[in-house]
Amino acid sequence: MTLTPPQTTTAPASDAPAAPRKRSRPTKRKTEAQWALGYREPQNPVEQWKKDDHPLNVRGRITDLYAELGHDAIDKNDLRGRFRWMGLYTQRAEGYDGTFTGDENGDLLESPYFMMRVRADGQILDLDRLRTIGGISRDFARDTLDITNRQNFQYHWIEIENVPEIWRRLGEVGMQTTSACGDCPRGMLGSPLAGLAVDEVLDASSALDEIVRRYIGKPEYANLPRKYKTSVSGLQDLPHEINDIAFVGVNHPEHGPGLDLWVGGGLSTVPHFSVRLGAWVPLEDVPDVWEAVTCLFRDYGYRRLRSKNRFKFLVKDLGPEKIREILETEYLGRKLLDGPAPEPVTKVRDHVGIQKLKNGKFAVGAAPVSGRVSGTMLLQLADAVERAGATEVRTTPYQKLIVLNVEEDKVDQLVAELEEIGLPTNPTPWRRGIMTCTGLEYCKLAFVETRRRAIALLPELEERMADLNSQLDVPVTVHLNGCPNSCARIQTADIGFKGQLIEQPDGTKAEGFQVHLGGSLGADLGFGRKVRQHKVLSADLGDYIERVVRNYIAQREENER
Numbered sequence: 001m002t003l004t005p006p007q008t009t010t011a012p013a014s015d016a017p018a019a020p021r022k023r024s025r026p027t028k029r030k031t032e033a034q035w036a037l038g039y040r041e042p043q044n045p046v047e048q049w050k051k052d053d054h055p056l057n058v059r060g061r062i063t064d065l066y067a068e069l070g071h072d073a074i075d076k077n078d079l080r081g082r083f084r085w086m087g088l089y090t091q092r093a094e095g096y097d098g099t100f101t102g103d104e105n106g107d108l109l110e111s112p113y114f115m116m117r118v119r120a121d122g123q124i125l126d127l128d129r130l131r132t133i134g135g136i137s138r139d140f141a142r143d144t145l146d147i148t149n150r151q152n153f154q155y156h157w158i159e160i161e162n163v164p165e166i167w168r169r170l171g172e173v174g175m176q177t178t179s180a181c182g183d184c185p186r187g188m189l190g191s192p193l194a195g196l197a198v199d200e201v202l203d204a205s206s207a208l209d210e211i212v213r214r215y216i217g218k219p220e221y222a223n224l225p226r227k228y229k230t231s232v233s234g235l236q237d238l239p240h241e242i243n244d245i246a247f248v249g250v251n252h253p254e255h256g257p258g259l260d261l262w263v264g265g266g267l268s269t270v271p272h273f274s275v276r277l278g279a280w281v282p283l284e285d286v287p288d289v290w291e292a293v294t295c296l297f298r299d300y301g302y303r304r305l306r307s308k309n310r311f312k313f314l315v316k317d318l319g320p321e322k323i324r325e326i327l328e329t330e331y332l333g334r335k336l337l338d339g340p341a342p343e344p345v346t347k348v349r350d351h352v353g354i355q356k357l358k359n360g361k362f363a364v365g366a367a368p369v370s371g372r373v374s375g376t377m378l379l380q381l382a383d384a385v386e387r388a389g390a391t392e393v394r395t396t397p398y399q400k401l402i403v404l405n406v407e408e409d410k411v412d413q414l415v416a417e418l419e420e421i422g423l424p425t426n427p428t429p430w431r432r433g434i435m436t437c438t439g440l441e442y443c444k445l446a447f448v449e450t451r452r453r454a455i456a457l458l459p460e461l462e463e464r465m466a467d468l469n470s471q472l473d474v475p476v477t478v479h480l481n482g483c484p485n486s487c488a489r490i491q492t493a494d495i496g497f498k499g500q501l502i503e504q505p506d507g508t509k510a511e512g513f514q515v516h517l518g519g520s521l522g523a524d525l526g527f528g529r530k531v532r533q534h535k536v537l538s539a540d541l542g543d544y545i546e547r548v549v550r551n552y553i554a555q556r557e558e559n560e561r
């Protein structure tokens with residue numbers, strides 16, 4: 001191990017004649033509070049309360065105490081901190097007008113209700129699961145339900161008294177909210193077509209299931225420096241470049257199908273794409289390697305500043321070679337095999353529409369607007385899927401739904417029924433390409449409306465640009481964030497909007513967005529360029545998007561995205 005704890009240093013000696021000067025005080029280099037270097041004392045309040053009581057312990061208090069005593073009895077460090085480890089965030093208070101950002105604890109913005117996130121982990125949602133998720137929404141969440149851009153489900157309006165019953169129902173169908181938020185391994189991405197796609201390198205779902213089974217809910221993996229995002233897929237249909245750890249299907253010339261290991265991706269205010277470690281991992285070794293990388297991040301990750309403690313900062317500082325060396329020598333105790341890079345894809349695969357599967361059946365992908373569904377819609381979906389003789393659905397990281405294993409003679413019937421319940425399988429490019437975060441409607445950190453804005457904006461975009469639909473041979477993605485945190489991945493969209501309040505000539509502030517243009521994953525990998533002059537008021541979004549798209553169509557070169 002070549003990393004060394006920082007030394008106390010003094011100013012260098014000087015040969016110059018002694019002149020009266022102030023004695024320089026010894027300066028102490030700041031540490032990043034890495035556990036592996038012996039820095040175990042918490043250096044910020046979050047690390048302190050994580051040390052005081054492991055966040056996973058809050059589950060017992062929720063079931064045995066808070067659900068009985070009610071919201072007012074909840075300890076503040078549980079409410080705004082440890083609850084996240086159980087997938088619970090406090091929800092923004094109703095009536096917020098966008099002009100007051102609250103105090104540092106979020107006071108005055110909180111309601112007594114919670115947002116609850118349910119992990120999907122790339123799992124198949126059978127009819128029982130669909131009906132359980134939909135039923136919980138109707139019974140406890142005012143029929144709210146959103147599909148997040150990490151394939152998870154998100155409820156709103158959850159009351160603490162109902163949480164044990166929600167967990168009981170989810171548990172009965174093998175689903176959970178554990179570690180859905182917080183400084184831990186969050187809901188993991190898996191290919192929506194795992195085991196079914198004609199062109200997948202391998203079916204990686206067994207490795208993903210095993211990671212969840214072995215490691216989720218275990219205390220030793222649930223106090224990481226910061227959130228930790230995982231992607232495992234034998235098909236390149238996931239945004240693997242922006243995950244903390246990703247396994248991507250690749251064929252090794254000697255060893256055959258396996259997975260290429262990437263680390264250190266993440267967006268937010270300082271975006272980084274993940275980097276390859278150059279290691280090829282056989283499918284059966286993926287859980288062990290995931291554990292080793294996760295423990296490396298746990299021990300070496302920076303714990304001093306909350307703004308600098310994602311894995312991406314450590315990966316950037318050490319570089320992929322050093323990360324691989326530490327991984328092999330200190331955590332795995334063996335060398336990993338070198339392997340080739342996967343061929344980058346040129347097209348986003350959101351799985352909307354109809355695809356033939358390798359078993360001869362079909363997948364039918366549908367597009368809710370920016371992931372907004374409802375409990376009622378999910379129950380209707382389950383009925384439609386059952387009538388079509390199918391039983392399985394997955395979500396996608398583009399906030400879409402896909403029905404799997406549909407017999408050819410049932411496809412048309414299913415397509416018609418999905419259309420009727422508001423899930424079109426042949427949407428306009430605008431509906432297909434729009435993605436948002438939660439925004440002002442429920443998120444305490446938001447400056448602006450996002451999902452509700454997109455839902456209102458979509459008919460306008462569809463009308464304004466109806467004449468362009470046939471000319472768009474490549475999709476145009478439009479992503480909206482409510483703040484700089486980039487939950488909707490704005491830096492990877494063709495047109496990304498970062499929510500902010502914009503000062504008006506009369507000194508008032510209005511909801512608007514900073515524009516980022518030209519972001520992409522895959523073969524054209526690159527972050528969208530922030531165009532400083534392009535700040536758009538929310539009311540002018542339609543105008544702006546139309547102008548950009550018409551200029552792009554008029555001026556683009558052949559095959560230019």
Ligand code: SF4
Binds near residue numbers: 445481486487488
């Ligand atoms: Fe909330 Fe900001 Fe994330 Fe949107 S991007 S959900 S506003 S934290």
